[in-house]
């Protein structure tokens with residue numbers, strides 16, 4: 001019995017070590033900015049799905065999804081750097097966290113990379129009990145950085161800040177839905193999140209406000225091709 005217990009503890013320690021050791025910052029390949037499916041077809045087939053395979057996304061798929069969520073752009077016609085999604089007063093107050101089987105990552109738009117925040121499987125913290133969330137390979141969490149509003153040249157009351165942040169998160173989530181559709185992936189926008197548990201797991205401060213989540217992954221309910 002003693003030997004069994006010792007082996008079980010040892011196995012647990014090794015598992016903890018290997019699962020956290022495998023998680024690290026992720027640099028993403030450059031996203032495709034041309035081609036792909038016809039937009040109107042993607043819009044026509046847009047839907048929420050609640051059944052996912054546990055297959056991990058490829059780096060290329062991850063790159064497209066995160067770029068759609070909060071990526072940057074360059075418009076050669078006006079020689080202008082921009083963003084995939086709009087933001088009130090040009091204040092980009094919403095950050096995107098990617099919650100995957102091996103960890104929680106913060107998407108860094110300028111680097112187009114994922115910074116590891118916490119190693120481990122925290123997907124369950126992004127839901128209030130919807131089981132498909134725990135299986136799907138990617139759950140995005142849209143988080144308002146309240147301090148970002150300090151960049152505003154004129155005061156914005158809190159009510160407007162919250163409205164602006166929610167609208168921004170909505171546009172980000174719709175871009176992700178379209179990118180997911182173009183990649184033949186399923187998605188589901190979700191407001192039911194275990195906010196307290198996610199804030200703890202992602203080490204968020206009191207100046208960070210959890211707005212919305214979105215599950216993305218391969219689904220038997222999405223036709224291929």
Ligand SMILES: Cc1cc2nc3c(=O)[nH]c(=O)nc-3n(C[C@H](O)[C@H](O)[C@H](O)COP(=O)(O)O)c2cc1C
Pocket residue numbers: 046047048049050130188189190191192193
């Ligand atoms: C703000 C918002 C919050 C939502 N929250 C959830 C949620 O927590 N769980 C869920 O399964 N679906 C959620 N949905 C998805 C809706 O239930 C879904 O869009 C609606 O039933 C219409 O279905 P469709 O998206 O397939 O057209 C949410 C959608 C929005 C826009």
